[in-house]
Amino acid sequence: MATDDWAQWHTAHEQQLAAPHGFLAITSLNFLTTTPQRFPDAPGAWSTGPAGVVVALDDGETVTVDGVEKTGTVTLGVIAEREGIDVLAGDAVLEVAKRGGFDIVRPRHPAHALREQFHGTPAYEPDEKWVLSGRFVPFEAPRDVTVGAAVEGLEHVYESPGQVEFEALGTPLALTVFNGRSPGSFFALFTDETSGVTTYAANRSLAIDAPTADGTVTLDFTRATNLPCAYTDFATCPLPPAENRLPIAVEAGEKIPYERSA
Incomplete structure (x- = not known):
């Protein structure tokens, strides 16, 4: 078989996995509830309810959604199953998604050790x-x-x-x-x-x-x-x-x- 083609495919697959905000950059998995919660690797207090996902930012905290910098209380809305929204916070991407019926937040930091030390599969x-x-x-x-x-x-x-x-x-x-x-x-x-x-x-x-x-x-x-x-x-x-x-x-x-x- 064409081993060169396979090698190119596998390299591309590994590069996607280890992209700056790929899965190896995830630093935590957080399930949201109606009670606001703060996480050490993301700004704001996060919660979910009938209006969907909400993040309440303290003074001095900001996030960027669809290219617009946000402060205060930010409503991200209802997210469909297996869908998600990428929220920017500094050099991190905060993945806000629904998985298995639960709203989650997964911060992705490029400097995460798992990503930086990755050397292939x-x-x-x-x-x-x-x-x-x-x-x-x-x-x-x-x-x-x-x-x-x-x-x-x-x-x-x-x-x-x-x-x-x-x-x-x-x-x-x-x-x-x-x-x-x-x-x-x-x-x-x-x-x-x-x-x-x-x-x-x-x-x-x-x-x-x-x-x-x-x-x-x-x-x-x-x-x-x-x-x-x-x-x-x-x-x-x-x-x-x-x-x-x-x-x-x-x-x-x-x-x-x-x-x-x-």
Whole structure:
């Protein structure tokens, strides 16, 4: 297979993870309530209620929203599930989002040690045998699938259009897939026999391009990636549905991050 293409893809993936305000820059995960709370890594007292997320800034504190500097009490409004607003505070980005039905604030500081000390993610050498052909089998109607999360007590609900059936190491398998970022594409969350041994225990993710007219898809497990929870405890990543626990060792894709190995 084209190892140069794979190397370029993996480098780009790591650069996105370690961007100045990427997931490795997150310094805390804060769940908002109706009672205003202050956090050591963000200005203001934060709360949520019927009007959505509100931050009350003390004298001398400011944030910037949509390019406008704000003081006093700032109402950010109701945020939809899996959506978010980036609020600027100095060189930090305060991610204000809704995850699993809860409003959260996650400050992202470029100087966070986890980001500054990041030196890449180990991965299996790409091997053509892990680039597999499969077939998308749609459900009669899309289904809402509830899955757990990296944060105890949190749940996520994703719409699933169907399953992808394939064969690996002589074993017939199937993965429940969710809708991907681009129209018609999918992603699958899975674990396998390497999980907790050489790959991250909780989950890995596989992006799958839109199927051809006859339902054929390609599953490139050499590009199976870790989710942010593999690196930081401040992530709310979804866990795979139970049926996506593959009974084989998928010796492809990203391995346990150095940060977790230590």
